Each structure stands twice: as C-alpha cells, then as structure tokens.
C-alpha cells in the first residue's frame with residue numbers, strides 16, 4: 001500500500017479511491033503551515049487548506065506528488081516542488097459547471113428582486129412586490145470578462161435564458177467568439193458600456209488586480225449588475241461600495257472577497273443591492289466529489305509512475321527520480 005496524507009478530511013468519494021491503494025493519514029490541519037515531520041514517509045500529500053514551503057519540501061525526499069482538489073496552487077512552493085521532482089496535480093474543469101450555475105443563479109436572484117423581497121416578506125411587508133424592480137433576463141446583454149472554462153459555461157447557460165452574450169477576452173480570437181454565437185468586444189470599456197449584466201471569469205493576476213475600479217464602474221450602465229465569482233482582488237471593493245451607494249450601478253453579486261473570510265461588519269454587507277455568498281460557487285456535492293475523486297486518481301497515478309495529464313509542473317518529470 002502507498003502512503004498518502006491529507007491536510008483535512010477528503011470527500012468520501014475521493015477517500016474511497018485513495019483507500020483502494022493507499023493508507024490515508026488525515027493530518028487534520030488547524031495551523032496553516034505543513035511541516036516535514038507531519039508528512040515523513042508519505043508518498044503523496046493532498047492539500048485542501050494549508051501551505052507547504054521550501055523547507056518542508058526539501059526535507060521530504062520521499063514525497064512524489066502533491067494534489068490540489070481545485071485549480072489554485074498558490075499554497076505550494078512550486079519552484080521547490082519542481083526542483084525536488086514533486087508533481088503537482090490539479091483538477092481543471094471539475095467545478096466549471098457549478099461556478100457557472102452560481103453566477104447565473106446570482107443574476108436570477110437579482111433580476112427577480114428575490115433577496116430583498118424575501119427579507120421584506122419575513123418582516124410582513126407584502127407590498128415589497130410593488131416596487132417593480134424585478135425584470136426579465138431574456139434579451140438582456142450579458143457582458144463576460146473572460147471566456148475560459150467557466151466563462152464559456154456561463155455563456156451557454158445565459159444563451160439558454162435568451163440573453164445576448166458579449167465577450168471581452170484578449171486571448172480568445174474574434175473568430176472563435178463569433179463562431180460560438182457571441183458578440184466580440186475589443187475593449188473592456190466597450191463591454192462595460194454595452195452590458196446589462198457584467199460577469200467576471202478571469203484569474204487574479206497582476207494584470208487583473210482591481211480590473212474593475214472606480215473608472216470602470218462609472219462607465220457601466222446605471223441599471224447594470226456586476227457579478228464576481230472569480231477572485232476578490234479583481235474588483236476594488238471601496239470603489240464598488242461608493243458606486244453602489246451613489247447608484248452608479250444597480251447592484252453587485254459577490255461570491256469572493258479581497259479578504260476571506262470577510263469581516264462580519266464589511267460595509268458592503270449593509271447594502272440592500274448586494275447579494276453575497278461565502279466563496280461557495282464550487283462547493284456543490286457534484287463538484288466537490290469530482291475534485292476529490294480526480295485529485296485522488298491523479299495522485300495515485302503519479303505515485304505508480306504514470307504520466308498524469310493534469311499536472312501544473314510536467315517539467316518535474318525530468319527529475320532523476322522519474323528516469324528509473
């Protein structure tokens with residue numbers, strides 16, 4: 001049997017895969033940093049919430065693979081892992097549909113004025129139905145920032161609702177966007193000006209930090225909704241607060257925050273035109289099961305010495321340990 005450590009309990013479906021070929025050690029991590037002592041003798045490690053640094057990696061010569069049930073790997077010192085011939089397995093696509101559905105659900109909740117009316121009805125205010133803020137999504141323009149995996153799925157769902165989809169993504173060609181039946185928009189400003197709903201689906205990079213700030217919010221339609229299910233730092237939250245208070249835009253729906261967890265007294269939480277969820281777009285039964293299962297499969301495949309397609313650092317296969 002191989003030996004695989006998990007930082008916290010893995011979803012049962014992934015655990016079952018692991019247990020067929022390995023003894024699983026649950027580290028039950030409560031502290032952020034993984035130590036070499038904790039993973040001594042382990043062939044594989046699956047990190048849910050914790051980080052591993054160069055010191056722990058260099059002191060763990062037996063470790064062959066680190067799995068991440070998801071796509072982010074900022075919790076791993078990648079240079080040290082590659083240098084030590086440790087493959088980092090991720091699970092691209094496992095949560096794509098769940099995140100896209102979450103973004104569309106947020107659009108629906110806003111379009112139907114559902115959250116406000118729910119809160120009001122519980123207070124006895126049946127007249128909330130008469131503020132006529134609800135609207136139909138049919139024929140509204142959804143402006144997508146980013147047409148990667150999640151953006152594509154969101155576009156497909158929105159099309160099904162009769163929305164017109166416009167896309168700004170500097171990496172995806174006009175030909176590809178138009179072949180999919182969407183409107184190609186060459187600049188972010190033009191997308192912001194034209195859209196009834198803006199949904200963000202880009203990674204957090206230096207180039208996307210505060211991509212949506214005061215100037216961008218200013219040029220959006222006054223009745224527009226901003227949806228962010230990507231990463232918190234992409235929207236400048238102070239500028240967003242001001243834009244919502246000054247009614248520069250009609251609302252925002254946020255699954256992600258610049259600080260997570262956000263403080264309970266976050267100013268954005270005081271606003272009626274904001275819908276918030278706790279970074280849970282990918283936390284569906286299906287996505288969590290898929291992420292754990294695929295991560296377990298990848299980790300075992302690497303330990304067996306097979307080439308797994310979903311590794312972040314395939315160059316680590318050049319390490320002498322894999323030449324045998």
Ligand code: NAD
Nearest residue numbers: 146147148149150151169171201202203229230231281282
């Ligand atoms: P992806 O890599 O498939 O697609 C990202 C797209 O963004 C690419 O097409 C890229 O060309 C485009 N892009 C990059 N910079 C851009 C810019 N400045 N302007 C416009 N487009 C730009 O990624 P994905 O799987 O679609 O995921 C998108 C993001 O969603 C992830 O990076 C992650 O941060 C976030 N995410 C959130 C959750 C959640 O639980 N809320 C779950 C999974 C992923």
